[in-house]
């Protein structure tokens with residue numbers, strides 16, 4: 321299994337590192353435009369192979385797409401991250417140019433690859449990749465819901481602990497769908513559980529509203545603390561998508577995909593639960609949305625279309 325990670329910055333290097341540690345690939349190619357950065361990070365990772373006990377080859381290259389040839393999965397993290405106070409959508413102009421050019425180059429050398437899009441605004445970048453490459457929709461998957469769901473589980477576990485229900489983020493089941501943005505993502509409180517018990521039975525509406533709000537601005541909170549966007553959870557979340565593909569896990573994960581009538585929508589990419597396996601996404605899983613959650617999902621769709629409209633031709 322060969323995996324290319326485009327962009328050797330905070331998120332890209334973390335994805336490569338997690339993938340190497342988890343031994344999912346025989347070869348990982350890290351590629352960036354900044355001279356020497358991918359080479360240096362790849363060398364640093366290779367020098368941790370002995371301590372961590374992995375035999376994956378991590379190779380760093382500057383802009384040399386021939387080195388990425390024959391990749392099974394291409395993870396796209398190239399582009400600007402937001403700074404404190406910025407929205408993800410403000411990155412659309414500059415990142416669209418970067419994403420369009422890198423997916424074109426990567427596809428030339430890896431015509432059978434599955435593309436995982438991380439660069440923001442991710443929903444629009446996923447849509448752009450699909451349109452620019454003409455790939456079938458199962459092979460273009462945006463990562464946002466996995467990360468937002470991890471943040472949701474984290475904030476739920478914090479609230480549950482405070483309310484006297486001991487919980488770690490892994491004890492909690494919770495999913496976030498809709499757009500990967502601060503305003504319209506949809507943490508699905510109605511189906512969230514702690515070891516099978518609905519969280520609505522354990523936490524008050526006020527506490528759950530607070531969890532939802534913290535989840536929505538989870539990325540902005542970290543950007544405020546770090547001065548740039550986060551990388552550990554985004555990197556781990558992207559690696560989890562690669563894992564589901566590499567292991568043909570057929571796992572249900574909320575991801576950004578192109579809708580063709582599912583959830584009553586088409587002609588856009590937005591976060592919904594999908595079954596992820598060796599061929600990319602196999603199908604969209606239908607969750608019955610009602611009331612506020614349905615209204616929020618509809619807002620996500622409107623917001624995603626607005627950003628897509630800025631992509632031009």
Ligand code: NAI
Nearest residue numbers: 327329330331352353398399400401438439440442463554
């Ligand atoms: P970073 O600034 O640390 O790294 C970005 C890297 O992309 C840099 O090394 C840069 O040289 C490289 N790059 C720029 N243009 C390139 C090109 N044409 N070809 C190859 N490499 C190129 O940024 P970070 O923190 O790694 O974030 C990367 C992207 O991921 C940002 O757009 C950020 O907003 C997004 N992101 C998305 C998340 C999600 O859940 N979808 C979560 C976190 C970040």
